Amino acid sequence: MSDAADEMxxxxxxxxxxxxxxxxxxxREVEKFPGGFSNLTYKIAADGGTFVVRRPPRGVGPGVAxxxxxxxxxxxxxxxxxxxxxxxxxxxxxxxxxxxxxxIMERVAGRILRGVPDPVPGAExxxxxxxxxVKTLVAIHSIGPDDPAIxxxxxxxxxxxxxxxxxxxxxxxxxxxxxPAMDEVGGWILSNQPGDSGSCLVHNDFKYDNLVLSxxxxxxIVGVLDWEMATLGDPLLDVGTTLGYWVEASDHPxxxxxxxGSTALPGNYMRAEVWARYLELTGxxxxxxxxxxxxxxxxxxxxAQQIFARFSRGLAPDERFSRLGDAVRLLxxxxxxxxxxx
Numbered sequence: 001m002s003d004a005a006d007e008m009x010x011x012x013x014x015x016x017x018x019x020x021x022x023x024x025x026x027x028r029e030v031e032k033f034p035g036g037f038s039n040l041t042y043k044i045a046a047d048g049g050t051f052v053v054r055r056p057p058r059g060v061g062p063g064v065a066x067x068x069x070x071x072x073x074x075x076x077x078x079x080x081x082x083x084x085x086x087x088x089x090x091x092x093x094x095x096x097x098x099x100x101x102x103x104i105m106e107r108v109a110g111r112i113l114r115g116v117p118d119p120v121p122g123a124e125x126x127x128x129x130x131x132x133x134v135k136t137l138v139a140i141h142s143i144g145p146d147d148p149a150i151x152x153x154x155x156x157x158x159x160x161x162x163x164x165x166x167x168x169x170x171x172x173x174x175x176x177x178x179x180p181a182m183d184e185v186g187g188w189i190l191s192n193q194p195g196d197s198g199s200c201l202v203h204n205d206f207k208y209d210n211l212v213l214s215x216x217x218x219x220x221i222v223g224v225l226d227w228e229m230a231t232l233g234d235p236l237l238d239v240g241t242t243l244g245y246w247v248e249a250s251d252h253p254x255x256x257x258x259x260x261g262s263t264a265l266p267g268n269y270m271r272a273e274v275w276a277r278y279l280e281l282t283g284x285x286x287x288x289x290x291x292x293x294x295x296x297x298x299x300x301x302x303x304a305q306q307i308f309a310r311f312s313r314g315l316a317p318d319e320r321f322s323r324l325g326d327a328v329r330l331l332x333x334x335x336x337x338x339x340x341x342x
């Protein structure tokens with residue numbers, strides 16, 4: 001592993017799993033997964049097979065995004081409801097074992113599309129994946145607050161207003177320099193916010209590179225990953241975040257260069273098609289997607305800024321993070337372009 005601060009202490013982990021997770025047993029090998037900008041993920045080879053370990057990164061305070069017990073409970077609900085997600089195996093809330101709370105889950109085998117894959121799937125495959133993508137999001141949103149475990153995740157009504165206030169506040173607290181476009185779009189989002197459109201389980205980071213696809217059929221989604229920001233919330237905000245990540249071939253090259261290019265491949269739905277198909281499958285009347293996508297991009301920019309701020313303070317010494325300041329400025333500008341078209 002490139003950064004010693006991110007290393008998983010294998011001996012301590014193995015001693016804990018041998019005692020508390022007999023289905024895992026002793027750990028023989030640990031490998032940190034590359035990529036990712038938030039919680040740290042490791043593949044472990046153990047007596048019981050291959051598993052995945054998740055833990056928070058250094059330099060983060062308390063909050064739901066880094067709450068391992070919360071993420072573990074969400075996976076437990078999903079497993080019981082038949083949603084394609086990894087099965088949770090064991091939870092350790094004692095930060096003294098490996099330096100932070102962690103949990104272990106099954107490893108879902110398959111393929112993850114990151115950036116522009118090689119080889120590039122054909123247009124028919126990408127079209128089929130787009131459809132599966134929307135249907136999977138609809139399935140997640142079908143889990144509502146009538147489920148006590150999901151109801152406990154959030155406060156239901158008033159979600160839109162809380163999200164706008166929360167992400168605006170996070171921007172102010174994490175800023176390291178002036179970014180006029182971010183201030184401008186933040187004000188526009190606040191002034192134009194809609195009311196709540198409903199309440200259900202939302203993923204809050206639903207995109208291609210958080211999906212595990214069948215190795216034999218890339219149109220089939222066999223696992224949805226990274227549930228750290230899932231909560232009880234408004235489904236249209238969840239779609240808006242997805243659209244914030246959804247790059248099209250005609251977008252500015254700098255936007256496509258952020259590493260989200262698989263949605264720009266021939267055959268994929270366009271953003272407007274994703275939005276329209278979602279509304280169709282959920283039986284909703286048409287509403288414009290502009291505010292929701294602008295909000296989604298603002299939120300993504302704030303997440304990038306929070307990571308960049310940790311990097312600037314020396315708490316996340318990964319050179320990939322040094323470029324996130326530029327990404328924040330770009331995302332703010334694109335979000336303002338979306339808002340200007342309203």
